Amino acid sequence: MALPNGYTCVCPSSFTCSYLNTAPSCYFSFTFIVSAPDTSVRYLATDFITLDSSGSLPNAQSGQWAQSYSAIDVFAHNLGPVINQADGMLVSVDTLTHADTFVVPLSDEIPAVGGVQSMTQQHSFTGKLLGTNLLLSYSIACTGxxxxxxxxxxxxxxxxxxxxxxxxxxxxxxxxxxxxxxxxxxxxxxxxxxxxxxxxxxxxxxxxxxxxxxxxxxxxxxxxxxxxxxxxxxxxxxxIILLFVALCIIRSRRRPVEKEMVSYEHNGTPSSRPLLTAAYRAEQPTPQPRSSQPPSLDARPASKCPE
Incomplete structure (x- = not known):
């Protein structure tokens, strides 16, 4: 039966422990502390009893509370001699020693209806100090x-x-x-x-x-x-959107390209130079200048009326 700090409550097998008049017994007591928000803490403590060879309680211990609690803390205490496991030396006699602590969460438990249910199912919890194992059966139920x-x-x-x-x-x-x-x-x-x-x-x-x-x-x-x-x-x-976009692309490809209009401006008013300000298309052929021979020196102007 292990205790914290490498101690035990029984004589190690490799030592005689002659300083003990009688064979030591490991007396354990379990204190159950239950808590919930906005309520006072309640507890239940068992008597000091001797565990059997398997480390179990000889008799079932039970408690009942009339309120729903969120967690249960279990404290295991030993009353008796404290012996060093390494050298078999006696540390103290009839000493109350905190052996281990267990936490039982209840916040996720759904209460049953109709009073206490079957308690055949055991729940296993690991100690916080020594890592010992606690098997606990409990039932949570609504009353009334x-x-x-x-x-x-x-x-x-x-x-x-x-x-x-x-x-x-x-x-x-x-x-x-x-x-x-x-x-x-x-x-x-x-x-x-x-x-x-x-x-x-x-x-x-x-x-x-x-x-x-x-x-x-x-x-x-x-x-x-x-x-x-x-x-x-x-x-x-x-x-519909894709169809509209496709129609716009097709129409844009079929539309004739507008010819580029080029205009030239020179000094003077348009009325004085109408030919130089006329607009024409860039691809039209450039008009050739008129080529005619000058009249002879003895040429006579044509008459308006026949003689």
């Missing part, structure tokens, strides 16, 4: 007609969905919509700050259904159909 994770809910079954429970906390007065689980217990409770509608759904501030998707008002089939239609509409809009 109240149910829920904190055993404070008064619930009625929904007339629309038999798996839904409309609940009210007897401690706070708050409303919840929960789901029935095995054994008549409820879980997955959602708070309803504005009350419960139709004994099934959380009510919003305006009297409607709060968060209808999670409340189950909208069926999963309808939600699936809505998603499919939304995807199809998006694809259709994308096709």
């Amino acid at each position: 007609s109240l149910i829920g994770p904190n055993c404070d809910l008064s619930c009625t079954t929904s007339s629309i969905n038999s798996a839904t429970a409309a609940c009210r906390s007897n401690d706070t007065g708050f409303y919840y919509v929960c789901t029935y689980s095995s054994g008549g217990q409820v879980s997955s409770c959602n708070s309803c700050p504005w009350g419960i509608k139709e004994n099934t759904y959380c009510q919003d501030e305006g009297g409607g259904v709060l968060d209808p998707y999670t409340a189950g008002v909208v069926s999963s089939g309808f939600r699936t159909a809505t998603i499919i239609l939304s995807v199809l509409l998006l694809v259709f809009l994308l096709l």
Whole structure:
């Protein structure tokens, strides 16, 4: 039976421990300290008893509390001689020694309904000081007609969905919509700050259904159909946009290219030089200058009327 700091409460096998008049016995006591928020700490301590050869208690030790607690701390103490395992020397006689500490979390435990349940299942916990093993059986259950994770809910079954429970906390007065689980217990409770509608759904501030998707008002089939239609509409809009872009590209390729207009300006007003300011297309041939022979010196002007 090991103790902290390399000590033990029995004589090591390789030593005689002649200083002891009688064979030492390891007397152990277990102190259970239970705690919860906003409540006083409670405890239960066993008598000092001798463990059997396997390290088990000779008799079952039990305790009962009327409140729901979040954790249990178990302290194991030894009363008797303290002997050094290395050299077999006696350290102290009839000394109370803290042997090990165990922590039993209860925050994730769902209480049963209908009183104490079967305690055949054992839970194993490892000590924080020596790493010893503690096997503990316990049952957490709600007493009376109240149910829920904190055993404070008064619930009625929904007339629309038999798996839904409309609940009210007897401690706070708050409303919840929960789901029935095995054994008549409820879980997955959602708070309803504005009350419960139709004994099934959380009510919003305006009297409607709060968060209808999670409340189950909208069926999963309808939600699936809505998603499919939304995807199809998006694809259709994308096709229309692509078609519009393609039409614009085709029309731009078929449109004739406007010929570039080039104009030249010279000094003077357009009226005085009409030919030099006329616009023409760049690809038109450049007009050739007129070539004519000058009149002879003895040429005579033509008459306007025949003689």
